[in-house]
Amino acid sequence: MTAVVLTIGSVALALATGLVASGIGGAIGGVATGGKALGNELAAMLGSFYGPVGGFSGVLAGIVILALVG
Known part of the structure; x- marks a missing residue:
């Protein structure tokens, strides 16, 4: 089993990507439902x-x- 290395850059990139993707998904879901x-x-x-x-x-x-598992 390989160890997972989390750097500040990879955490920031994951959070930024998640923020953008959830904003786009929320907009599409909002149009679809309401x-x-x-x-x-x-x-x-x-x-x-x-x-x-x-x-x-x-x-x-x-x-x-x-981070806890790796």
Whole structure:
């Protein structure tokens, strides 16, 4: 089994990638679920605002678990 090396750069890159991906996914999900009721622009804005709430914490939890296991 190989040891996992976490550097500050790789952690920052993972968090930034997770933040961007969850923002895009939240915008797409917001348009898909509330586009007709709220309008596509508002639904995308709300989705991109609330999407990273779960995505960022999920990536952070994954990094912590990886640091503890590795």
